[in-house]
Amino acid sequence: MWITKIRKPIIALAPMADMTDSPFCRVCREVEKSRKYKVKSKKFVVFREMVSSEAVVRGNEKTLKMCEFEEVERPIVLQLFGADAKVMRKATEIIVERFKPDGIDINMGCPVPKIAKKNQAGAALMKDHDRACEIVRELKKAKLGVPISVKTRLGWASDEEILEFAPKLEQAGADLISIHGRTKKQGYAGKANWERIGEVKKLLSIPVLANGDIKSREDIDKCLEVTGADGVMIGRAVLGNPWLLAKSEIINHKSKIGISGIVEVVLRHAELHEEHYRSLVSFRKHLVYYFKGVPGVKQWRQELVKVNNLEDLKNILQKITT
Numbered sequence: 052m053w054i055t056k057i058r059k060p061i062i063a064l065a066p067m068a069d070m071t072d073s074p075f076c077r078v079c080r081e082v083e084k085s086r087k088y089k090v091k092s093k094k095f096v097v098f099r100e101m102v103s104s105e106a107v108v109r110g111n112e113k114t115l116k117m118c119e120f121e122e123v124e125r126p127i128v129l130q131l132f133g134a135d136a137k138v139m140r141k142a143t144e145i146i147v148e149r150f151k152p153d154g155i156d157i158n159m160g161c162p163v164p165k166i167a168k169k170n171q172a173g174a175a176l177m178k179d180h181d182r183a184c185e186i187v188r189e190l191k192k193a194k195l196g197v198p199i200s201v202k203t204r205l206g207w208a209s210d211e212e213i214l215e216f217a218p219k220l221e222q223a224g225a226d227l228i229s230i231h232g233r234t235k236k237q238g239y240a241g242k243a244n245w246e247r248i249g250e251v252k253k254l255l256s257i258p259v260l261a262n263g264d265i266k267s268r269e270d271i272d273k274c275l276e277v278t279g280a281d282g283v284m285i286g287r288a289v290l291g292n293p294w295l296l297a298k299s300e301i302i303n304h305k306s307k308i309g310i311s312g313i314v315e316v317v318l319r320h321a322e323l324h325e326e327h328y329r330s331l332v333s334f335r336k337h338l339v340y341y342f343k344g345v346p347g348v349k350q351w352r353q354e355l356v357k358v359n360n361l362e363d364l365k366n367i368l369q370k371i372t373t
C-alpha cells in the first residue's frame with residue numbers, strides 16, 4: 052500500500068502524456084538517489100502518463116509497452132482513462148497482473164477532446180458522477196490489492212463542482228484523490244485555486260494531493276499550508292528539472308546545479324531515452340525544458356531541436372560547455 056508506506060507529506064510526480072515515461076522517471080529517481088545531492092531519502096511517488104483502457108484490453112502492443120517500468124521507479128502508479136466501468140476493470144486486472152504497479156489511478160480530468168468528448172472519459176466524468184463512481188466501485192470490487200486513486204479537476208465549468216464530486220468518489224471507495232486546482236473550461240489558464248482544494252480536503256477523510264502551479268520548494272510548502280493537503284503533485288515544473296522532486300537539501304533547482312550538472316543529467320536521460328525508443332527525435336522536447344532559461348544556451352536552441360542521435364547531442368553539448 053504505497054499511500055501508507057510513503058513519507059509524508061507526499062510528493063508526487065504528476066502524470067504527463069509523452070513526458071513521464073520510463074526513461075524520465077528513471078532519471079528522476081537517479082537524481083533523487085545521487086549522493087552528490089544529499090537527499091534525505093524523501094521518496095516521491097510516480098504517476099505515469101495515462102493509457103487507454105480500451106487499448107489495454109485489445110492487447111495493443113504500444114500501449115502495453117507504455118506500462119512497462121523498472122523496479123527502481125517504484126513506488127509507481129499507472130493511470131488509465133476510459134468511460135466504461137467493465138472495460139476499465141478488465142484493463143486494471145490485466146495491468147496489475149502483468150506489471151504489478153503499486154497503484155492504479157483513474158483519469159477524470161483530461162480536457163483533450165479525443166478523450167473528454169469522443170470517449171466521454173477524462174474530464175467528461177466530472178459531468179457524469181454516477182458513471183465516475185461506478186468505475187471506482189467496479190475497480191474496487193476486483194480486489195486487486197492495490198490502491199485505486201482518482202485524479203480530477205475542480206469541475207467542468209464551475210470550481211465548486213468538486214465539493215459535491217469528491218465526497219461521492221470517496222463514498223464509492225477511492226483511496227486517494229489528486230486535484231488539479233482548475234476547471235476543464237479553464238484548461239491551463241488562470242491560477243490554480245489552492246483555497247478550493249483546501250475546502251475539499253476538509254470534507255474528506257481519504258488523502259488528498261494538491262496539484263497545479265507548484266514551481267519551487269517554497270511553493271510546495273505554501274501549497275501544503277494553504278490546502279492542508281496530505282501532499283502535492285507536481286507536473287510541468289519537473290520537466291527539465293528533476294532536482295525539484297528530489298527535495299535535496301542543497302540542490303533543488305537546476306539554477307543551483309550549473310551547466311555541467313545539467314549536461315551530466317541530460318546525457319544520462321538521453322542514453323536511457325535512446326535505449327528505450329531507439330531514437331532521440333522524441334527527446335528534443337526534453338532538451339528544450341532542460342535548457343530553458345539557462346544562460347548562454349539560447350544560441351544553440353536551433354541545433355538542440357534537431358538532434359537525431361547521441362553523437363549529435365554530445366557534439367552540441369561540447370560546444371555549449373566549452
Ligand SMILES: Cc1cc2nc3c(=O)[nH]c(=O)nc-3n(C[C@H](O)[C@H](O)[C@H](O)COP(=O)(O)O)c2cc1C
Binds near residue numbers: 067284
Ligand atoms: C504535457 C502534459 C501532459 C499531461 N498528461 C496528463 C495525463 O496523462 N494524465 C493526467 O491526469 N494529467 C495530465 N496532465 C496534467 C498534469 O498532470 C497536471 O495536472 C497539470 O499539468 C497541472 O499541474 P502543474 O501545474 O504542476 O503542471 C498533463 C499535463 C501536461 C502539461
